[in-house]
Amino acid sequence: MSKPAYACSSCGSLLEIRVDISAAKDRLSRSNYVKRPLSVWKYREMLPVSKDAPIYTRSEGGTPLIKCRNLSDELGLRSLWIKFDGTNPTGSFKDRGMTVGITKAKELGMTTVTCASTGNTSASLSAYAGLAGMKCVVLIPEGKVALGKLAQAMMHGATVVAVKGNFDQALDIVMKSSEKLGMYVLNSVNPFRIEGQKTAAYEICDQLGGLSPFVLYIPVGNGGNSAAYWKGFSEYEDLELVSDHPIMRGIQAEGAAPIARMFEKHLKELVPVKKPDTVATAIRIGNPANWKKTYKAIKESGGCASTVSDKEILDAQNLMAKKEGIFAEPAGAAALAGLIKDIEDGEVDRNAEIVCVSTGHGLKDPDTAVRQSLKPRTIEASIEALEKLLEDT
Numbered sequence: 001m002s003k004p005a006y007a008c009s010s011c012g013s014l015l016e017i018r019v020d021i022s023a024a025k026d027r028l029s030r031s032n033y034v035k036r037p038l039s040v041w042k043y044r045e046m047l048p049v050s051k052d053a054p055i056y057t058r059s060e061g062g063t064p065l066i067k068c069r070n071l072s073d074e075l076g077l078r079s080l081w082i083k084f085d086g087t088n089p090t091g092s093f094k095d096r097g098m099t100v101g102i103t104k105a106k107e108l109g110m111t112t113v114t115c116a117s118t119g120n121t122s123a124s125l126s127a128y129a130g131l132a133g134m135k136c137v138v139l140i141p142e143g144k145v146a147l148g149k150l151a152q153a154m155m156h157g158a159t160v161v162a163v164k165g166n167f168d169q170a171l172d173i174v175m176k177s178s179e180k181l182g183m184y185v186l187n188s189v190n191p192f193r194i195e196g197q198k199t200a201a202y203e204i205c206d207q208l209g210g211l212s213p214f215v216l217y218i219p220v221g222n223g224g225n226s227a228a229y230w231k232g233f234s235e236y237e238d239l240e241l242v243s244d245h246p247i248m249r250g251i252q253a254e255g256a257a258p259i260a261r262m263f264e265k266h267l268k269e270l271v272p273v274k275k276p277d278t279v280a281t282a283i284r285i286g287n288p289a290n291w292k293k294t295y296k297a298i299k300e301s302g303g304c305a306s307t308v309s310d311k312e313i314l315d316a317q318n319l320m321a322k323k324e325g326i327f328a329e330p331a332g333a334a335a336l337a338g339l340i341k342d343i344e345d346g347e348v349d350r351n352a353e354i355v356c357v358s359t360g361h362g363l364k365d366p367d368t369a370v371r372q373s374l375k376p377r378t379i380e381a382s383i384e385a386l387e388k389l390l391e392d393t
């Protein structure tokens with residue numbers, strides 16, 4: 001078996017899979033993909049796995065694109081949608097990439113998989129590795145992974161390693177040691193992961209009846225997902241399944257915003273943030289591995305990246321939960337926070353078709369949810385006590 005590669009040996013840039021569009025058109029027209037239910041594997045003809053490869057799946061994708069009428073009224077918008085990827089099998093968008101990544105890893109004959117993670121990648125990888133009967137080693141930043149995600153990785157049977165450092169340091173160890181230790185890396189530096197994740201963009205176009213949104217707000221951490229969405233939108237346009245693409249608005253947390261700083265300061269190179277920090281621990285990343293791809297994607301789309309504060313993230317998380325019944329983890333509310341900030345700055349076309357991507361479920365991070373909410377009131381076990389309490393409130 002040849003050694004796995006994640007980057008080009010001459011220029012150092014991460015590898016990317018190119019789809020032969022005319023061959024893909026042909027494959028799609030011969031398939032009955034239009035009739036298949038919405039899911040990652042609906043688009044099998046667009047995914048780089050062999051025809052006969054056994055697929056490791058738990059029904060990824062097919063997540064709702066929710067028309068947010070209450071939020072639209074509140075914010076004065078005509079048409080606001082939330083693509084809620086928190087409804088994936090392990091509660092985040094990572095499953096889209098992992099079903100393809102693990103399927104491919106098996107096809108390549110890998111036996112041990114690994115990742116560094118702020119939480120969701122480790123939860124997803126450990127689940128799919130278990131499903132495929134593979135060994136799994138995940139590295140997480142000590143004390144900075146939300147409780148639900150930690151519980152998932154532990155329950156699914158991964159070897160969970162807490163690194164005394166941040167995500168960037170953990171990823172550095174993974175990248176430098178994987179070859180020596182015989183482990184296949186399934187971070188978003190792996191191009192097959194990106195292929196799975198791009199299906200979210202296809203789905204949005206299908207859910208909008210063959211139209212692209214005007215603008216897409218998306219949280220950015222390591223930069224894999226925003227690059228994947230752009231790849232998906234671009235391919236759908238090349239396939240002539242849509243006639244346009246959205247402007248991409250990448251949103252980072254103020255304390256972990258090296259890509260947003262590139263846009264603000266017109267930099268050509270990334271300046272890593274040494275000590276990234278944010279309540280949205282999923283995107284607590286200072287040196288995004290995919291910065292080149294994501295910077296290029298956002299630029300090509302005609303968009304930009306910008307920041308939101310932790311307070312703005314938590315306010316958006318609350319608003320989504322209270323007005324729409326959508327419980328997202330903090331990083332999964334960053335896109336909405338970015339949109340709200342743009343509205344306040346007068347930078348939003350209120351008549352446009354707007355999609356915010358919500359990437360992970362709120363139950364992933366119960367501590368942050370409980371910390372910012374009203375505590376339950378305790379009463380004696382009587383009807384009178386309940387009556388009195390309701391009178392007083």
Ligand code: F0G
Nearest residue numbers: 117118120121221222223224225359360
């Ligand atoms: N939202 C959530 C809920 C995430 O878990 C992540 C990344 C992102 C957004 C950002 O996506 O990194 O592709 O730009 N989580 C990774 C992890 C880093 O390890 O779970 P990105």
